[in-house]
Amino acid sequence: MTTDKVSIYEAKEYLKDRDEVTKHILNNVLITRIRQLTKFGIQNHDDFTWFAILSEEIGEVAKEIVDNNFTKSVQERHTTHESMKYEIIDCIAVCVSWLDNIEKRTLAEIDNEGYKT
Numbered sequence: 001m002t003t004d005k006v007s008i009y010e011a012k013e014y015l016k017d018r019d020e021v022t023k024h025i026l027n028n029v030l031i032t033r034i035r036q037l038t039k040f041g042i043q044n045h046d047d048f049t050w051f052a053i054l055s056e057e058i059g060e061v062a063k064e065i066v067d068n069n070f071t072k073s074v075q076e077r078h079t080t081h082e083s084m085k086y087e088i089i090d091c092i093a094v095c096v097s098w099l100d101n102i103e104k105r106t107l108a109e110i111d112n113e114g115y116k117t
Helices: 008-017 019-040 047-071 077-112
Strands: none
Touching: 008 019, 019 077, 047 077
């Protein structure tokens, strides 16, 4: 595995070429957030709890990686890649939810200090 550093211009060009993929990923994150909200409701947790939730989701990604590399046949690996992508989307959706909750807490703290939100 290699990582090549690129200039800002090259980064913008790469991302422009990946625009449709990025839109597809972000749409899947939004769909997952909606699914999470309908299943669990609006989540209000402390950061420790959010980290525990995210860690559980990361564990699901790790399980898919192990399954893909050690227990699946070549024919079954495509299915595992799809499952892994689904689990990664879950991780991103949890991060978005956590960030949303941090924003709400921050605004509440500002409001409690007498500042206009």
